[in-house]
Amino acid sequence: MTSTPKRPPLPAILLANDLLDGDVVFAVEDADGALDWTRDPRLALVADEGVAAGRLEAFAAAARQQVVDAYLVDVEIGPNGPVPRHFRERFKTLGPSTRPDLGKQAGEGIAGRRSA
Amino acid sequence: MYRYDEFDERFVRDRVAQFGDQVARRLDGSLTEDEFKPLRLKNGVYLQLHAYMLRIAIPYGTLSSRQLRQLALIGERYDRSYGHFTTRQNLQFNWPKLRDVPAILDLLADVEMHCIQTSGNCIRNVTADHFAGVAQDEIEDPRPVCELIRQWSTAHPEFSYLPRKFKIAATGAQHDRAVIKAHDIGLRIVRHPESGEIGYEISVGGGLGRTPMIGKVVRDFLPKADLLAYLEAVMRVYNLEGRRDNKYKARVKILVHEIGTEEFRRRVEAEFSALDGPSVNADAEELARIAAYFTPPAYETLPPDSGALAVAKAGNPDFARWVDTNLTPHRVPGYTAVTISLKPVGLAPGDATSEQMRLVADLAERYSFDELRVTHAQNLVLPHVRKDDLFAIWQALVPVGLATANLGLITDIIACPGLDYCSLATARSIPIAQAIAQRFADADRQASIGELNIKISGCINACGHHHVGHIGILGLEKRGIESYQITLGGDATENAAIGEILGPGLPAEDVPDAIEAIVGVYESQRHDGERFIETVKRVGLVPFKAAFRELADAA
Numbered sequence: 294m295t296s297t298p299k300r301p302p303l304p305a306i307l308l309a310n311d312l313l314d315g316d317v318v319f320a321v322e323d324a325d326g327a328l329d330w331t332r333d334p335r336l337a338l339v340a341d342e343g344v345a346a347g348r349l350e351a352f353a354a355a356a357r358q359q360v361v362d363a364y365l366v367d368v369e370i371g372p373n374g375p376v377p378r379h380f381r382e383r384f385k386t387l388g389p390s391t392r393p394d395l396g397k398q399a400g401e402g403i404a405g406r407r408s409a
Numbered sequence: 410m411y412r413y414d415e416f417d418e419r420f421v422r423d424r425v426a427q428f429g430d431q432v433a434r435r436l437d438g439s440l441t442e443d444e445f446k447p448l449r450l451k452n453g454v455y456l457q458l459h460a461y462m463l464r465i466a467i468p469y470g471t472l473s474s475r476q477l478r479q480l481a482l483i484g485e486r487y488d489r490s491y492g493h494f495t496t497r498q499n500l501q502f503n504w505p506k507l508r509d510v511p512a513i514l515d516l517l518a519d520v521e522m523h524c525i526q527t528s529g530n531c532i533r534n535v536t537a538d539h540f541a542g543v544a545q546d547e548i549e550d551p552r553p554v555c556e557l558i559r560q561w562s563t564a565h566p567e568f569s570y571l572p573r574k575f576k577i578a579a580t581g582a583q584h585d586r587a588v589i590k591a592h593d594i595g596l597r598i599v600r601h602p603e604s605g606e607i608g609y610e611i612s613v614g615g616g617l618g619r620t621p622m623i624g625k626v627v628r629d630f631l632p633k634a635d636l637l638a639y640l641e642a643v644m645r646v647y648n649l650e651g652r653r654d655n656k657y658k659a660r661v662k663i664l665v666h667e668i669g670t671e672e673f674r675r676r677v678e679a680e681f682s683a684l685d686g687p688s689v690n691a692d693a694e695e696l697a698r699i700a701a702y703f704t705p706p707a708y709e710t711l712p713p714d715s716g717a718l719a720v721a722k723a724g725n726p727d728f729a730r731w732v733d734t735n736l737t738p739h740r741v742p743g744y745t746a747v748t749i750s751l752k753p754v755g756l757a758p759g760d761a762t763s764e765q766m767r768l769v770a771d772l773a774e775r776y777s778f779d780e781l782r783v784t785h786a787q788n789l790v791l792p793h794v795r796k797d798d799l800f801a802i803w804q805a806l807v808p809v810g811l812a813t814a815n816l817g818l819i820t821d822i823i824a825c826p827g828l829d830y831c832s833l834a835t836a837r838s839i840p841i842a843q844a845i846a847q848r849f850a851d852a853d854r855q856a857s858i859g860e861l862n863i864k865i866s867g868c869i870n871a872c873g874h875h876h877v878g879h880i881g882i883l884g885l886e887k888r889g890i891e892s893y894q895i896t897l898g899g900d901a902t903e904n905a906a907i908g909e910i911l912g913p914g915l916p917a918e919d920v921p922d923a924i925e926a927i928v929g930v931y932e933s934q935r936h937d938g939e940r941f942i943e944t945v946k947r948v949g950l951v952p953f954k955a956a957f958r959e960l961a962d963a964a
Contacts, residue, residue: 313436314506315460358438361456380891381828381835385458389829391757391839395489395504396459 300346301367306337306375307349308385309356309363316402317385318360320349328352330359332402334386335374340365410473410780411556411702413521420564421518424525428452429511436508449507452514453524457832460504464527465517469537469555469579470498470783474770477781479520481766483513492766494751494759496823496874497576498536498783499527503830525563530571532562532644538580538587539784542703543746543792545738549598549607551581553700554636557691560699561637568644572651572659575644576616583903588785590615590624590905591877593661594643601630608632613643613673614665617871621907622662625670627677633696635681638689642681646673706778706793711743715796728803730852731814739793747777747791747802748784750813750821754846757839758824759787765809772802785874786823788816818855819863819928820846823874827867827884828891834867836884836891841865841920848921849928858928861941862901877901879942880927881908882920893920897927897953898945909950911957919964926956 307320311330318330319337328348331337340346346365353363366382368375377383388396397403413421428448435445449455453464465480480500484492487509488502495501505513517523526533535555542550558577562568568575580587581598589595595612609631615624631639647661650668665673722729737746749769752758761769773781773791776798782790794802806812815821822845825831827838842865849855864878868885875881881896892914899908915923928941930952935944945953 310456310460312442313508315456315504317459357442361442379889381458381886384828384837388459389839390837391829391843 300350301365303343303346303367304339304341304370304375305346305349305365305367306334306339306377307353307363307365308334308337308382309353309360312359312361317397320352330356332397334397337368337375339368339370339375410471411468411552411699417521418518421521421523421525424452424523425511425514425518428514432507432511447529449510450528451525452510453527454505454507454510455528455832457503457830458828459830461507461510462830463502463505463510463513463524464495465500465502465522465524466527466534467498467500467522467783468559469535469541469552470539470785471541471552472781472783473520474774474779474781476520476522477766477770477773479516479522481763481770483516484763484766487513490763491760492763493757493826494761494783494787494789496785496787496825496872497534498539498785499534500783501826503826528574529569530573530575531569532558532565532571532575532577535559535562536576536578536587536592536785538582538585539782539790540586540737540746540792541581541782542705543737543739543741543744544582544584544586545740546584547582547740548600549581550703551579551587551596551598552703553696554596554598554609554633555579556699556702557637557696558640561640561691568648571644571648572653573656575647575661585901585903585905586784588874588877588901588905590903591617591621591874591901592624594640595624599630606632609636611639611643613677614662614670615905616660616662617874617876618660619657619869619871620660620663621871621876622666623905623907624662625665625673627670627674634690634693635686637691638684638686639677639681641689642677642684645680646676650676705741706780708741708744708793709795711741711795711797713742715743715799718796718799721800725800727812727814728800730856731803731812732799734814734818734856735816736799741793743796745794745796745799747794747799748816749789749791749806749811750815751788751811752815752821752846753810753813754820754850755843756810757826757829758822758842761789762809765811768805768809769811772805776802786821788821814852815855817860817862819849819858819861819924820855821862822846823862823864823878825866825868825872827865827873831867831872833870834884835869835886836867836893837917838865838867838873838882838884841882841884841893841917844917844921845924848925858932859940861928863924864899864901874901875899876907877905878908879945880924885914887914891917893917895920895923895927895957897950898942900942911950911954912961915961915964919960923957923960926960927953930956 579596612624777791824842828834866873896908
């Protein structure tokens, strides 16, 4: 059994790796208010309080057939959307710092949006 | 090179089919991630920071041109057209998709390769001296015994669920180029001092990571014929008595340390005596069959020196520098071993593009009897090159960025992938290596400094071997930022030693200055012809610590 990770300080976003591709994905709310996954960190749904964070956690638990290693990450809100506070998660949302031609910083997957 | 027999072929093909079925069951929901994870790890599939990672075994670091071309193809078709050669002589792809892994494994099986036992608590891919079979200081080629151990350990039912991973390295030379004292078991081929018989010196309990230790010799001389029974005895003692309650204390080095070398040796010898040796050891025919695959290639009879080489060197200083730096003496006159540096200034240590892999494969086919080696220092080797052919090889390497003349110098840095890729890492390694290489990019300066090994790890697991670097750098997290701790005096050779910490951690931007300060002390203190590590051993750490302290205080 995997233990439930401790909830980070809020605000937070939910990130994970796509099961099929391994790409980093983020929980997003669609036009109908349902939760879904996006590859674009700028679109990640931000949970500001406990109920919203709990909703993301429940979504992560229910999505184990779509994603791997889902967890909440604390963020600050920048001009282009949420930015993880920790450098590890910032790298995860961008790509290798030494290869700007790879990862989301190169635009990989940003346009795509995957149905849950 | 060893070629698969019918059993090897069927075993690998069955395993590919089995894993393909496991992937399908994961994707259709029959397997949960908790159920699937140990299965994917047994096939070399990790989940890293940005993507999956696939680790491919390169047994004892030996590759054929055909195999390297296949790796290039896989990189192009299923990854981002590059691969990363590791300190365990493996190759990792950083971006494969899970759905493609069965197809990749099929392509690997086509060229007698696989990912089995590149992960998990089993006996991992066996590593070896990358100059095996060609080195002048070698007693005997260690690759046949590595192949024997590979066959014995692959899917060994008794040793498939060990307390932790288990690493074995072998060398047949006096000078240790395989870091055997930093492995769970290190094998050194030796001659019996009285009889002259060839056998093994066996070390157990070396390893890096959070508790670095140098392996202890438990047998000065083991007859060759007894090897598998002795290894079986070591593994049984470890399997029975190694700790399973704490993964950080589960390696055999902890067991050896806690009960003492003498007691560990006593228990192994007791187990060895009780074993039915003949039922475990390989028979002479099987040893001969394996050894036959490693007979030397059909070398020409050549003069020891090459006139063509002398002329080319005289007319091209860059070529001359490369020849003086990247070659290793060969046991056969007129031949040499060529190390192709995967450490060009400004790029990631150990990375090679598919285009570069193809070019190197072509060169090996044309100039090195179709054979290549991968080194634990993340470089490639053409092991059997005629000196007459060196200029043509160098000319081919230059346009693809593979002619860097820095073997063993300050820019020939070992660096793990670090936090740019690895989910275990706590800091980045590659940018630190790049910054140091940029600082010391001047070729004359590198040559003036001479042999100096810098090794960088992005976390305490020490995949970058920082503990045994002349200068070691460990990336950690300190209050939410990356911090780098520097050690000095480590040694990866037969004089194996763990480096000592110089002082408090530094921010990334100060690391090149710290290396500059350390090099400055060396340059001011060295005697004529004295290597960096020799100066450190002679003068001790005090002057280096003083220089480091000044830097840390100013930061």
